[in-house]
Amino acid sequence: MKITIYEVAKKAGVSISTASKALNDRKDVGDDTKERIKQIAKELNYEPSHFARALAMRKTGNIGVITVRYYQAPMLTNPFYSKIIEGIEEELITANLNLVTNVLRREQVEAMEIPKMVKEKSVDGIILLGHMPEDFVNMMVDKAPPAVMVDNAMKNAPISSILMENTEGAAKAVEYLIDTGHSKIAYVSGPSSRYSFLQRAEGFKKAHAARGMNVDEKLMIFNEKEEPGYEWMGGILGGTARPDAVFACNDVHAILAINMLKDRGIIVPDDISVMGFDNIDLSGHFIPSLSTVDINKSAMGAKAAQILVDIINTKKNRVENIVFPTSIVIRNSVKKRN
Numbered sequence: 001m002k003i004t005i006y007e008v009a010k011k012a013g014v015s016i017s018t019a020s021k022a023l024n025d026r027k028d029v030g031d032d033t034k035e036r037i038k039q040i041a042k043e044l045n046y047e048p049s050h051f052a053r054a055l056a057m058r059k060t061g062n063i064g065v066i067t068v069r070y071y072q073a074p075m076l077t078n079p080f081y082s083k084i085i086e087g088i089e090e091e092l093i094t095a096n097l098n099l100v101t102n103v104l105r106r107e108q109v110e111a112m113e114i115p116k117m118v119k120e121k122s123v124d125g126i127i128l129l130g131h132m133p134e135d136f137v138n139m140m141v142d143k144a145p146p147a148v149m150v151d152n153a154m155k156n157a158p159i160s161s162i163l164m165e166n167t168e169g170a171a172k173a174v175e176y177l178i179d180t181g182h183s184k185i186a187y188v189s190g191p192s193s194r195y196s197f198l199q200r201a202e203g204f205k206k207a208h209a210a211r212g213m214n215v216d217e218k219l220m221i222f223n224e225k226e227e228p229g230y231e232w233m234g235g236i237l238g239g240t241a242r243p244d245a246v247f248a249c250n251d252v253h254a255i256l257a258i259n260m261l262k263d264r265g266i267i268v269p270d271d272i273s274v275m276g277f278d279n280i281d282l283s284g285h286f287i288p289s290l291s292t293v294d295i296n297k298s299a300m301g302a303k304a305a306q307i308l309v310d311i312i313n314t315k316k317n318r319v320e321n322i323v324f325p326t327s328i329v330i331r332n333s334v335k336k337r338n
Contacts, residue, residue, distance in 0.1 A: 022034040062099075063092055064101070065099065065127045066126055067103050100117060127308060134154050148161070160322070164295045165324065167206065168203060170204055170293070176275075178213065183213070184219065186220070219241075221236055244273065245274070255276070257274055268288055278297070295326050
């Protein structure tokens with residue numbers, strides 16, 4: 001039979017309210033009384049109800065991670081975001097908090113639908129993971145408990161954001177391609193509306209300018225319609241000037257590009273080099289192994305959780321824009337041409 005707080009209060013000769021306050025370390029109970037009640041609870045093997053404790057403290061012990069499903073595959077299975085979630089989870093385990101996920105459909109976001117965990121107040125704070133429209137983020141800040149963004153940014157947003165060196169990381173990668181003798185470099189990307197993809201496109205252009213080269217706009221291909229597969233990438237081979245290198249907005253796109261080139265009889269890297277971004281686990285095992293831009297994804301997730309937990313505990317909002325550094329990793333998908 002499970003011991004309830006009623007039995008603890010009865011044996012201690014106090015009210016249920018006093019027993020509850022003592023077990024929750026409330027200051028309006030004397031130290032001697034508090035210690036006596038705690039000792040009795042220990043002797044009776046009393047285990048407090050998590051639900052009752054949450055009601056008393058007005059905390060759930062849950063942290064929500066909200067993502068949006070833009071593609072057929074859930075974003076939580078994306079190797080980039082799954083590493084960020086690993087970092088979040090590790091930090092929450094340390095803080096003795098639970099991780100709860102909520103995947104929204106694109107239609108729900110466009111309809112400005114408030115997520116269930118927010119409506120039901122079943123979390124103490126939320127992490128908005130990945131691209132979300134500015135209006136939706138603003139609604140979350142207004143309606144939701146404390147929140148932090150990861151891999152998304154807004155101007156003058158009253159919410160902390162955890163980002164990476166998108167522009168500088170892309171510039172480093174493309175400068176390396178140029179410095180190793182590549183003169184016709186294509187950029188393949190997801191929708192240009194996504195913050196990270198647009199930033200990486202800027203880095204692509206910045207690297208060309210730094211090396212005194214012009215960008216061939218025809219070699220910049222964005223998958224605006226979010227078509228599955230790699231057929232949309234074929235445009236980079238349709239022009240008069242075939243590229244000698246491809247810089248992809250992320251490793252998944254880079255791998256798609258390599259498969260597309262292979263299917264057209266083009267050898268990577270002998271004919272065309274390919275560079276990615278994110279350094280997902282698969283990139284080092286793919287054939288050819290993928291040169292890419294490295295980012296500490298789990299550290300990004302951990303930092304987001306740390307900031308959010310601090311806001312919840314101190315009840316003081318803080319707005320920070322933390323940018324994680326990047327570095328390039330050179331593997332077999334890039335060939336030196338000079």
